[in-house]
Amino acid sequence: MxxxxxxxxxxxxxxxxxxxxxxxxxxxxxxxxxxxxxxxxxxxxxxxxxxxxxxxxxxxxxxxxxxxxxxxxxxxxxxxxxxxxxxxxxxxxxxxxxxxxxxxxxxRRRPRGIGSMGLREDPLGAIETACRAEAPHYGEYVAIRYDRPGPDTFEMRVERCFFHDLFARRGVPGLTAAVCTWDAPWRRTADGPPEAGGPSVTPLDDDACGFRVVRR
Known part of the structure; x- marks a missing residue:
């Protein structure tokens, strides 16, 4: 199966x-x-x-x-x-x-199952589940690490990326940011205004490709 x-x-x-x-x-x-x-x-x-x-x-x-x-x-x-x-x-x-x-x-195509995540009782769990479900689409070349450093935080970090490696080899690393924004549609959905009570979605603090989701 x-x-x-x-x-x-x-x-x-x-x-x-x-x-x-x-x-x-x-x-x-x-x-x-x-x-x-x-x-x-x-x-x-x-x-x-x-x-x-x-x-x-x-x-x-x-x-x-x-x-x-x-x-x-x-x-x-x-x-x-x-x-x-x-x-x-x-x-x-x-x-x-x-x-x-x-x-x-x-x-861009919006990832499956993302549109209603803001309505769920556990938005961090829903985001993590959706991200993990999408990971196999990227195959063996891409390596992604998922962390839950605390009950109110979820992080995703891309440790190996085909786009990054190829664009760096071609001398145009800036194209990676143009291509690797697959999470943008659901991030706009999930990262609503504070008064809406949803999670906050921000980039990671270092140079890694990824994001941090924090329950407000």
Whole structure:
């Protein structure tokens, strides 16, 4: 049963991160190009797709399973989009990365079972359960540690990340923040105003990728 569940998780991850998100990202870029540079739209998208394939080939040895294959596909599309937009336009790297973060934010899929967590009696337990349930989607390459340092605190720390490793290798570590914001939708749901009585969600105090959830 566990083997079947793992296979389904890997299939879902490969489909979402490997196909759906890259496709939707390019669709968003295409919509923006239609408005800002309609005559160059087809050319720019063709260059991005070709460059993404080249980047995937350059790093074909990195993936260790289907989820990391999907992460490579998404990373290659993001890297190719950044390179191409920098070549075609003169808006600078910071603005290009900010644009990619915004574009990815418009195509993100909210994790399953998150929307109603603010209504539960144990929001920290619900967040922990949801995060642990999502972890297998990322496969063997990604390492995540979960801690409950106290009854009113839950922490999640990413100790190994495919996106971080690849973007660092390519010399653009700033892209990690643009891509690795999968928790943003439910964080906005969970981290409501103090008067609402929900938990407080904040980044960890150090340089680690992760967050801390504290019961108010």
């Amino acid at each position: 566990n083997g079947t569940r793992t296979a389904l998780w890997e299939l879902e991850c490969r489909w979402t991160m490997g196909r759906v998100v890259p496709r939707d990202l390019l669709s968003t870029v295409g919509i923006d190009l239609r408005r800002e540079a309609p005559r160059r739209r087809a050319y720019v998208l063709a260059v991005i797709r070709r460059r993404a394939e080249e980047i995937r080939d350059e790093h074909a040895e990195l993936p260790v399973d289907e989820p990391s294959e999907a992460m490579l596909a998404l990373s290659a599309t993001v890297l190719a989009t950044r390179e191409t937009l920098l070549d075609v336009f003169t808006c600078g790297d910071d603005r290009t990365v900010a644009y990619l973060a915004h574009a990815l934010g418009t195509v």
